[in-house]
Amino acid sequence: MKKLLSMFIFVIAFTVLVAGCSRAGSNESASNESDSNEASENGQVTLSFFSSMSNEGEKKAMESVVAKFEEENPNIKIDLNLPGGGYEDMLRVKMAANDMPDLFDTHGWSQLRYGEYVADQKDMDWVKNLDPALDQILKDETGKVYAFPINQAKDGISYNVNVLEEYGIKPPTTLDEFVAALETVKEKSNGEVTPLWIPGGDNWTIAQIFDELATPLVITDAENSHGDQLVDGSFDWTLYTPLAEKMKEIQDKGLINEDVLTAKLQQATELIAQDKIAFTFVAGSLGPDATELNPDAKIGTMPVPAIHEGDKQSWIGGERHTIALWKDTKHPEEAKRFIDFMAQPENIKIMAEGTSAPDALTNVEAENYFSEYYKEYEDIKVQPYFDRVYLPSGMWDVMATTGQELLAGSLTPEQLSKKMEEEYNRLRSQ
Template identity: 80%
Template sequence: MKKFMSLITFVIAFTIIAAGCTNKGASNESTGDGKVSLSLFLTMSNEGEKKAIENVVAKFEEENPEINIELNLPGGGYEDMLRVKMAANDMPDLFDTHGWSQLRYGEYVADQKDMDWVQHLDPALDQILKDDSGKVYAFPINQAKDGISYNVNVLEKYGVKPPKTIDEFITALETIKEKSKGDVTPLWIPGGDNWTIGQIFDELATPLVITDEKNSYGDELKDGSFDWSKYTPLAEKIKEMQEKGLINEDVLTAKIQQATELIAQDKIAFTFVAGSLGPDATELNPEVKVGTMPVPAFHEGDKQSWIGGERYTIAISKNTKHPEEARAFIDFISQPENLKIMAEGTSAPDALTNVDAENYFSEYYKQYEDVMVEPYFDRVYLPSGMWDVMATTGQELLADTLTPEQLSGKMGEEYTRLRNQ
């Protein structure tokens, strides 16, 4: 019996060890059929975006049968997964830096400065993707011009023009609620994915405390002396919208996947959901039309802003066992015909000067071409980790567990703590 149990123990131990050896660094190993396997992690979440990258990956694998791409699109779980991988120093071969190419992921990425695509990089992205030494941290699939998406037909039906200020925005929401008799949600927020709440606060913080000359506190945010009570008006405006019934009642449970069907049914007027929302909704209902506009100004006399930088990127892990194959994939996706697929699928402007791709929102980008693109607030002015704080405090505000003043206080506390780490 003891011999039998010893044998069982040995088999179990061997199995665990073997499984551990198999899994460790699996994304960097060759497959059983002799192919090289590369792991690719991206933050894309909308259906159109997923289809676009899947099409490009399929094209690459067809033309490069010796390379297999393991595509991973974990959506809202992306950051948590990458944090675990950073802690274990076991990064994917290829991964999206989603705006943190230098500050968060810089030590994990290989330099791409000698790749062909770099000579065509839009100069607007130089400070984001390059450092003073000339290192290039990631390849930009496209670039972002974030604002607010809206249902063109709904606005026309109720006589509402795209607002230019935050007060005009609230008036527009009130008009839609009144005239639609509650049939249309004025502002729809998928807060069940709390990063979408963080996105709203991140976009609106820029016109609140950066772009207006009399209310510009960028230096104070950078040196740590910012008075966080100046952030309170943003939380007050969001809370005002909720208390007036201008935000969906299920804001804390609604999921981003619902956006496409709801806007296709003309049930949404405005939303901060972007990406492939327009083409995805139009595919469901050819009569619907989704527009996009810059974020409204907060202070009298200020102008609207696009909020942007790179949208999706691909960095190469400095520890990948297959750097040449990884570079081959980036060479492939950086070709104009493939970037056009991505621009159309993501409904975002291309990031290279040798690509002239039309996408679903092109007419709106041209309409607002004189509007300045401001960098994402958290990437320039906040320490790493504050995005999560913006998301959770915003969620607590909408759940009535934080007042606007308490929200600003908590933001200030976490800002100080994270700066001192």
């Protein structure tokens, strides 16, 4: 009997103890939640921000503006992530998990890839100053505004002004002139200067070349324009083969760097500052970064050369770096405050100078390293990125890998086009 009574008392005591601990844990949890809510209400928040900026000058510019914002807004911290070439893979994982950063860069895919994840910014003050050239890229037919543009893209070919002047070369306007210029550099430099330098160790840079040159090959020339066929799926992919043939010809003539498959993007600045590169498709802050290393260096930029006789050159572009607002962010007001801060003219100027790209707002007159060249070619039309208009999502990676395999000798130009066709049809069907 005593044993039974002792056990009964023990059970009651244990139950009270557990209940007490449970209530204590519940109170602690409630207390933490209260503290968190209070912190949020007081603006003590951290915003995650992912950007695709990869060049050192771009990174420094963004980091400086973020630091400036945090100084003026001490209750908001920006967790800035700049993963470089790994950006797209990281964002794909986050999209699949529906766990996006509070703020992120749509890098040319504001509607087609990221549209369902972004909040509408049409009611924000900066929208009234958006460059009309970006309307069709950043707005849809309902008026939704998908992202704030930090700058806009005018991609072409970067070139070493000193090298071209030394060898009497004028910036080429056609692809044939471009190849002739590469041959002149090889001959007159006795192989000391790489005519066309490609950092193929980062294979997306190979895709960049194919993407830019595809536009004059099959879009801009009236007699060789196949945009409708690319959109409806009836495109004849043998028409793409001449581009692969030209790239292979350039390689076979020894006009590109021998380490094309291993060279890395970060090498570009030092090499061009030392006058070891004549032409490259690397853009961004290449110019100011090189001049910082060597004050005598001068880097120019030019539109993509025409391919067909009678056609004109083209800039390739649209949105460059942007800030989209995740529709499910827990801190929309703080995120909008950061975007408003980025849209201030003095900060737009910092980013234009740091990225060497034109600003995207009409209330800003921002000069950057390449401004004189943008003015020189101001009559050249800007064409949208080829893959973003004419190819299904996922083809950028295909362009990168097939181009890499072509330069490695494991694909012929004809096989490259066939593989592009197969992947194009597969991705269209998904």
